[in-house]
Amino acid sequence: MQLRPKIRLPTLLIGVNLAVLIIAIVGIATVAIGLLLELGDDQGLARVRQGVAIAQNDVQRSGNEVLTTAQLLAERPTLARLLQTNDQVALEDFLGQFQATSELAGCAIYQDGQLLIAVGTEIPAMPALDNRALLLDGALLGLAARVPLATDPSVIVAVWIELDQQYQAELSTILSLPVAIVPQQRLTNPNDPLTETQAAALTTNTITDSYLRDQHHYIASAPLLASTGQPIGVVSVTLPDTQIRNSAQRLSEVLLTIALVGGVLAFGLNLLVGRYVGWPLRRLTMAAAQIGRGDLTTPVAPAKGVEVGMLAGTLEDMRQRLRGLTADLQRQQAEANAILAGIVEGVFTVDRDRRIRYLNQQAASMLGIAPEQAIGRFCGDVLQPQLVDGVRPCEQACPIIHARFRGQAQATEHLQLLDGRRRTVIITSAGDVEQNHVQVMRDETDIETSRRLRDTILATISHEFRTPLSAQLASLELLLDQLPQLSTAQIRQLIVSLQRGALRLTYLIDNLLESARIEAGQLTIRRSEIALDGVVEAAVELMLPLIEQRRQQVEVDLPYPLPNVAGDATRLTQVFVNLLANASKFSPPDTTIAIGGEVTSEHLLVWVEDEGPGMPPSPSESPFRLFVRGRNEPEQSGAGLGLWIVQSIIERHNGRIHVPARSLGTRIVIELPRGTDEDFSR
Template identity: 35%
Template sequence: MRYPVQQRFDLQKLPSLRRSIIIVNVGLVLLATLSVGLVSLHLLNRQASAHALQVVELSGTMARDAVGRMRDELLSSAVILRDRPTLARLLRERNVRELNPFLEQFRLGGSLDSVLVVRDGNLVSVTGEDLTGLVNLDAIDKSRPGALWLLGDPEGDTQLIAVAIAPLPDALVQESGFVLVGRRLSAHFLNQLGAETGAAVSVLPRRGLEQAPVASLEREVLYTEQAVVRALPDQQRYGAAMPLREGERMIAAVMTYLPAVAFERNRQRLLQRWLSTGLGLALIAVLMGFLIGRRLGRPIRALIASAQRMSREDFSTPVPVARDRELSILSSTMDDMRRRVLALTAALRQREAQAQLLLANIVEGVFAVDSQRRLVFLNPQAARMLDVEVDHAIGRFCGEVLKPRREQGRLPCDHDCPIVRARSGQSTQSQETLRCAAGQRSVIIHSAPPAGGQQVQILRDETDTEAGRRLRDAVIANVSHEFKTPLAAQTAAIELLSAGMDQLSADERMELIHSMSRSTVRLNQLIDNLLESVRIDAREDKLELQFLKIDELVDEALAVLHPLLLQKNQTFVTHIEPDLPEFKGDPRRLIQVLVNLVSNAIKYAPENSRIQLQIDRLGRAVRLLLSDEGPGLDPGQTRHIFDRFYRAPGLSAGQAGMGLGLWIVRSIIERHGGRIEADSPAEGGTRFRIFLPLKGAES
């Protein structure tokens, strides 16, 4: 149903929002002004950073040149000392007593850290620090003046030493000799250099650079061996690294640093001015915003209040009409929507009441889950079927509420969930056994594909009358079929004996008698299995326990099965561990276990084959291992072989039984406190393993 939009005022006479838009444009102008200021500040920052990098680079270059000049000055000092006449006189006179004061005076006057004289391979005199241990004299060309850098003590305050060598004149030596002067790059020297350049100066040898962090300025100059200049924001300073070379090889780096504070002052002043201007403009913008908000806020707040009422499902109050043209159109549209939603809500509530009535009166249980398989709906029938309260079940995982029976130790929710299978787009159906408070309940679950973020499932209870009727029909059909075969064989044998008693030979008559015996054995086994099945269903399966010997049970079972073995010319081999203790058990039912298992092996094993039964003791249990040479089990059969009425697929009518034998075997074994397993070994055939506890056995 459509509702016409009702307009309470003439829209053409209503004022427009043009004036409001003009006011907003004024605010945009202010915003543009602020944007220009921000861009200007950004450009100034870039220019200031570039200037700071130029200054620190210049300081680094000056510091490196000063360090290089120190080595050149040191070489000049070495040559001057060598050419001093006093040195030549003292060396000719071998006057060591006056030579030492002379060298000490020269060292102090030249601000040197070490002066030494070597003649003909002998250290004549040394003043200050002895550098002979740091200098590889054999690797230095001592035939001409030269200077080089040495690595000092890495633990001290000086890690680099400059030395200069000047050879002595030939007239003063027989073989060779030289003068060596040295000076450390001390902290005092670097401080003086920093005062000259206006920056903090340090010198790091290669080993110092290698110990620096990976992304540091020191590591970068080590890797590139080129001058590196950059800002160090985390340290609030700018740095320059200038390589110091010995020939072509970089041996150290001159590091200079300038604090960023000096370059921040100009930016701070400009920032203060910009902030003052921005604050004034902001006050103006606030005032304008207040006026605009006062102009537009009142009708908008009224519309917001109407929208909030509708969100609370209050559709009875009309939406007020605004004075501006555009807001008036919006309010009229909202009021039209309110009336439409009001009508739709009434229709939905009526349909919901009908659906609730339907779900409350149907026989089947209905529940719905979300994408995480959590219950979002549960009708009363499903709640009664599952023995739960609706409020307690909503929001819980469906597997926790339904409690399906485990298969092979796993829940169907984890590996074969019908709800998950239905998400492929088609409805699914599965039969599950649920564990309820009143006992197990067999149900059929119909799962629909997801719709609207939910999935609906229908539960049909199969536990009571209908399930019993179908089970009764299936049992009657199976029993009728199973009884016909041995009865027909007996009837045929009796007719042949009656009609041809005089004409048949003794062997032929004996063969007919064996046939009747085999049919009788088969009928007895069918009757025993049916009676035991009825006892299990009626819970009249109490065991009659007494002390037993396992070999006696085997003999009685073989006596019953002997005609069946003769029919297929099969060999039955037993291996029984001697001196097995007696144990408590129900002899009739354990003989029934052996008869069912061995007859099963006779049925499926080929003619002229062997059936083996091995019995031994395993801890506190008796183990029976029965194996045949039949076709074996498929991997998918092992989980169903002990199920009630299960018959292996692909069998002929003569091979297939009622599907009760192995189910009864498992029931009897479990009631004795034991367990049974089945598999097919690699060499073929089928193997059953039975473990019976020796509880109550006499040692």
């Protein structure tokens, strides 16, 4: 049962977009307001830090002014004259007038360390330093300076001012910020945030600032140092946070208003976009459902809009690719079926339980069973492998089981078919593919027969070597034991026997080596202009001792003149040696072996004819195949190499060999092309 969605895609898009928009607006507004407040705090702290630095510099400037005032007073001629006349009343009036005009808190004159006269506030205690502005400690902080009189250094002029409320008010007017100068003795409340900030400036000897949130003030404090370098007070500048907080609040209200208006507009746009996108998406959903049901013939209609249009185009491309892939898969499956039907090997697949799931026609033919009769059956019941020690190999030596752990396994099985025939096969089992195993079965019955024939041939060759070697060994032992008693004729007879044995071994070894070269593809032909009658004569001379042993004769009747041919004299001599040996072996004693020939316009024919029983016609077995021996093999059995070597050499000379049908005897005809000047010049 197909569940219908409860929420439509346009509604979901609108809801998701609105949720994202609201979250974004709230997040941006929160971050923006926080940043505005943080920026306002930084601005407020920067203003008070700048103000306290200016106030600190102004205190230093005031100290320099006090020093300048003291120097002016010390340089006044009137002061020097009044001191000489010792007129106390006039001197006091002069100092009072100077104090008023210079806006000093007080001034005094010392002579030899003793106070002569003073006007203004109480004289503060000043260190004995001259020509320097000093910051004085006390209930009120003040600035003072002592300068010696130019005409009488024993007379010291001292002036001072107090950093009182008036001074602080003037600084506040200059900075447009409240300024307070506080002595160290008044910083006694550690729980007061204001006092804590001022005390921190004294402790660190640097400018400190802080935002007093509970008191709604920004404050910055700078230390004021005495002449000894010790801090004795602080100058503080404060700023109410009302102005900065009000500006941040107005910006926040504007930001929230913009966000609200943007949210309303976004809701309207989302509603329109949802309706615009929804219908094309529903059409694409229907098209995707058709493709999912296997309908690859109906094209996907194009859609409006860039993204939806791209989606429709992509879906159409996917449909076309799926259609092409489906066609390719069908074609590949047809090709695989054709390959499985055309290969020589039998192929079958089994499942996890080794039950046959597929069997091609070649495997069915090998097993002598119809494919439908094998499907679903246990593979061992179909193949019927030969028992090993009374146990079927399926239980212990199954290649399918081994392939599950090794990835691939191979085994040679001897099968017992339903019709009683036996068949030798090599089964190669591939690894596990989705719990299925593919088996390739190659018929080795003919190869097994060839192996048995090879073993027989090897036994025959061993016998062929042993017979002449035994004869040679007997002749040698006889010569060794009875040489003084033997006559010349007897010695000659033994040596001729040794020669025949050596010739027979040489003939057999040459055939074995030549067959190995042919099998390895290393048989080379060194062509030159040769006289074929000379080749025949050399072959007859080589084989004459063996032929005479059987009391046989060789008659050579070749056309004269015999044209030359382009070929390898050594290989062609070997051809006629094999033909003469074959004719001598199959002919009875006291018979004649004839060598004849014929010349045509394009070819040169030479044949070797014997008086043996002849070759019976056999359409299924050619006498020129490897290891093929005659059915009427005499006691000097051969290895089945001679005629095969002859055919290989003649074919490499662009010739051919054949055996005409005869009622008595055997004639083997060799046909070679006549040599041309071009052949001889190569």
